[in-house]
Amino acid sequence: MTGNGSLPTMKDVARSAGVALGTVSKVFNNIPVGDSYRQRVLEAADRLGYQVNNYARGLKTNRTYAVAFIVPNLELPFFAILTQNICQALERRGYRMILALTDFSPDTEQSCVRMAQQNKVDGIIGLTYNPNLHLKDSIPFVSFDRYFSSSIPCVASDNFGGGQMAAEKLIELGCRKLLFLRIGSSVSGETDKRGDGFEVCCRAKGFPCDSLRLFNEDGYEPFKEFLAAHIHDGKLDYDGIFCASDGLAMAIRANLAEWGILVPRDVQIIGFDGIPVWGSGLPCSTIVQPVAQLAETCVDIVLKEDRTEQPSLICLPVCYASGGTTRDS
Amino acid sequence: MTGNGSLPTMKDVARSAGVALGTVSKVFNNIPVGDSYRQRVLEAADRLGYQVNNYARGLKTNRTYAVAFIVPNLELPFFAILTQNICQALERRGYRMILALTDFSPDTEQSCVRMAQQNKVDGIIGLTYNPNLHLKDSIPFVSFDRYFSSSIPCVASDNFGGGQMAAEKLIELGCRKLLFLRIGSSVSGETDKRGDGFEVCCRAKGFPCDSLRLFNEDGYEPFKEFLAAHIHDGKLDYDGIFCASDGLAMAIRANLAEWGILVPRDVQIIGFDGIPVWGSGLPCSTIVQPVAQLAETCVDIVLKEDRTEQPSLICLPVCYASGGTTRDS
DNA sequence: ACAGGTACGTGAAACATTTCATCCACACAA
DNA sequence: TTGTGTGGATGAAATGTTTCACGTACCTGT
Numbered sequence: 137m138t139g140n141g142s143l144p145t146m147k148d149v150a151r152s153a154g155v156a157l158g159t160v161s162k163v164f165n166n167i168p169v170g171d172s173y174r175q176r177v178l179e180a181a182d183r184l185g186y187q188v189n190n191y192a193r194g195l196k197t198n199r200t201y202a203v204a205f206i207v208p209n210l211e212l213p214f215f216a217i218l219t220q221n222i223c224q225a226l227e228r229r230g231y232r233m234i235l236a237l238t239d240f241s242p243d244t245e246q247s248c249v250r251m252a253q254q255n256k257v258d259g260i261i262g263l264t265y266n267p268n269l270h271l272k273d274s275i276p277f278v279s280f281d282r283y284f285s286s287s288i289p290c291v292a293s294d295n296f297g298g299g300q301m302a303a304e305k306l307i308e309l310g311c312r313k314l315l316f317l318r319i320g321s322s323v324s325g326e327t328d329k330r331g332d333g334f335e336v337c338c339r340a341k342g343f344p345c346d347s348l349r350l351f352n353e354d355g356y357e358p359f360k361e362f363l364a365a366h367i368h369d370g371k372l373d374y375d376g377i378f379c380a381s382d383g384l385a386m387a388i389r390a391n392l393a394e395w396g397i398l399v400p401r402d403v404q405i406i407g408f409d410g411i412p413v414w415g416s417g418l419p420c421s422t423i424v425q426p427v428a429q430l431a432e433t434c435v436d437i438v439l440k441e442d443r444t445e446q447p448s449l450i451c452l453p454v455c456y457a458s459g460g461t462t463r464d465s
Numbered sequence: 466m467t468g469n470g471s472l473p474t475m476k477d478v479a480r481s482a483g484v485a486l487g488t489v490s491k492v493f494n495n496i497p498v499g500d501s502y503r504q505r506v507l508e509a510a511d512r513l514g515y516q517v518n519n520y521a522r523g524l525k526t527n528r529t530y531a532v533a534f535i536v537p538n539l540e541l542p543f544f545a546i547l548t549q550n551i552c553q554a555l556e557r558r559g560y561r562m563i564l565a566l567t568d569f570s571p572d573t574e575q576s577c578v579r580m581a582q583q584n585k586v587d588g589i590i591g592l593t594y595n596p597n598l599h600l601k602d603s604i605p606f607v608s609f610d611r612y613f614s615s616s617i618p619c620v621a622s623d624n625f626g627g628g629q630m631a632a633e634k635l636i637e638l639g640c641r642k643l644l645f646l647r648i649g650s651s652v653s654g655e656t657d658k659r660g661d662g663f664e665v666c667c668r669a670k671g672f673p674c675d676s677l678r679l680f681n682e683d684g685y686e687p688f689k690e691f692l693a694a695h696i697h698d699g700k701l702d703y704d705g706i707f708c709a710s711d712g713l714a715m716a717i718r719a720n721l722a723e724w725g726i727l728v729p730r731d732v733q734i735i736g737f738d739g740i741p742v743w744g745s746g747l748p749c750s751t752i753v754q755p756v757a758q759l760a761e762t763c764v765d766i767v768l769k770e771d772r773t774e775q776p777s778l779i780c781l782p783v784c785y786a787s788g789g790t791t792r793d794s
Numbered sequence: 795a796c797a798g799g800t801a802c803g804t805g806a807a808a809c810a811t812t813t814c815a816t817c818c819a820c821a822c823a824a
Numbered sequence: 825t826t827g828t829g830t831g832g833a834t835g836a837a838a839t840g841t842t843t844c845a846c847g848t849a850c851c852t853g854t
Binding site: 143185187188189190191192194195200202209210211213216217219220223224227232233234235236237250251253254255256272274382383386387390413414416419 | 472514516517518519520521523524529531538539540542545546548549552553556561562563564565566579580582583584585601603711712715716719742743745748
């Protein structure tokens with residue numbers, strides 16, 4: 137017994153095992169050590185209940201095996217699942233995640249970055265919106281879904297392609313009066329491309345396409361007004377709607393139901409994200425983001441040793457999946 | 466300029482400001498320092514882009530302002546929202562969260578605890594199932610929803626009361642043939658109490674009550690068989706179902722729909738959790754858990770300095786909320 | 795038997811902080 | 825003028841690791 141009440145250190149283990157400090161260190165770093173020594177060290181460590189102190193280790197090595205993930209919240213199923221996949225990808229590589237929530241506040245985003253820097257994380261993955269985040273270039277940063285500049289790697293789904301895909305599908309299903317709906321803040325980023333792809337495709341095929349942006353985060357009140365203005369004699373002006381997210385699609389469907397307009401009977405809807413909830417399949421027909429690969433890619437890039445020749449934008453393919461809000465199944 | 470390429474340290478700041486090391490330390494710890502000194506230090510720090518190194522600080526002080534949260538995954542909306550609330554409660558107090566996912570594996574739970582210990586977290590909040598987790602008693606541990614022993618504080622909803630509440634409500638709505646459904650692993654914990662409360666109440670009021678436990682995590686196949694056996698001439702043997710979670714309730718509803726049995730027309734369903742998803746309200750009528758207070762309580766307890774006289778079980782009240790799967794609105 | 799080489803154990807220095815015993819300078823009282 | 829007290833700056837020690845230059849012991853070949 138070393139006697140004092142605090143936790144055992146390497147020094148205690150060394151003393152107890154009758155070896156030098158450096159030898160203990162080597163054992164816990166998988167550096168070759170004579171078998172008898174290794175054994176004695178492990179026994180002593182076990183006896184004392186020794187555990188490596190990562191704070192001392194990190195101080196010395198400047199590697200912490202921690203990565204910060206910055207995300208607005210976990211209410212949106214897509215955010216939650218993305219967080220889960222990134223956390224798992226990190227754990228698989230022996231890293232751990234420091235979770236930082238911003239609630240979409242640019243100031244909070246900045247302070248999360250500061251926190252991460254003070255904590256000497258080995259990298260930061262950010263689902264952030266602040267266009268002029270101040271980053272120390274000594275810490276690798278990967279942006280999810282928002283492209284800031286060529287010096288900041290960005291991992292995203294093929295949003296443009298997804299929009300095209302949605303348009304093609306709706307047209308193929310016979311829709312002729314098309315609408316794109318998106319919701320959210322003014323700082324857009326990649327998400328707008330979903331609408332761009334949709335519009336480009338509609339126009340190319342010669343069908344009219346309206347586009348509406350809803351600014352009210354909750355409640356969808358602006359949509360209600362819009363709906364009221366576009367329903368005549370119980371019939372909607374549109375027969376195909378592409379929503380920028382599944383959540384929006386679900387809200388729209390609920391809203392339309394109040395007018396007696398049924399999905400997919402009267403209008404077909406395609407959402408975006410493709411996260412199953414409640415274990416009962418997709419919430420709607422949708423463009424599915426490859427969450428697992430997105431997460432894996434973010435982690436790969438942020439942990440990459442060689443930071444020269446990093447691609448600045450990585451775009452992963454999406455796919456269409458039927459989920460009950462289109463008439464195709 | 467200090468010259469070497471690495472990050473500036475307190476020593477650099479001290480030199481640049483022309484003050485002693487200890488003075489710089491005091492400035493960044495809000496310990497009284499002469500105004501002119503303070504100013505000079507802050508300017509120098511700003512000039513050099515200095516940031517406190519939390520690893521050195523943590524090594525010296527043994528406080529890290531980090532708390533580990535151990536949870537199976539973020540797929541279940543309840544887990545995701547709980548994680549969010551705990552993370553926010555921590556951030557409000559100047560702490561950060563290390564997120565550790567277990568996918569329900571007892572071994573992973575244990576290794577998460579080990580990881581947390583090595584990382585010198587100030588506390589651990591665990592939504593774990595392993596009944597014999599090996600914990601260092603030097604780190605405060607709070608268990609969410611599972612009671613292990615009187616020495617480990619447990620924070621939970623009033624599951625028993627919630628079960629009673631569900632029974633009372635269904636009976637009040639005229640249901641007479643009642644069923645309780647739960648899903649999940651054999652290691653149960655507090656969750657079983659939902660069923661207990663339900664059964665006790667049904668029995669007390671003199672109505673029959675069946676109870677079924679589904680072991681298959683995904684797919685709900687066992688429930689399908691059970692359903693088939695209890696539907697005669699398109700009519701279900703039950704007119705009121707209490708599900709141990711909203712996710713299960715949603716799956717049941719979908720299953721019943723395939724048999725032409727509509728909710729709440731033919732049978733009324735009450736779930737458990739009460740997490741809104743897709744921003745469009747509750748998924749079903751449900752017993753709502755007070756997630757925000759649960760999170761707040763966990764954090765309060767795990768960070769409490771005085772660890773004597775801690776309650777071993779804290780039980781927070783739930784409430785019923787109508788969400789479309791009962792005929793009461 | 796001895797030189798040279800190899801494998802590996804040793805312990806001090808370094809990492810960036812906090813803390814504490816000292817010390818200084820100034821003010822005020824006698 | 826001198827002695828005392830005080831607010832506050834100082835810098836060395838300590839925190840638990842890793843790393844590296846060094847030293848020792850053993851082995852091999854001639």
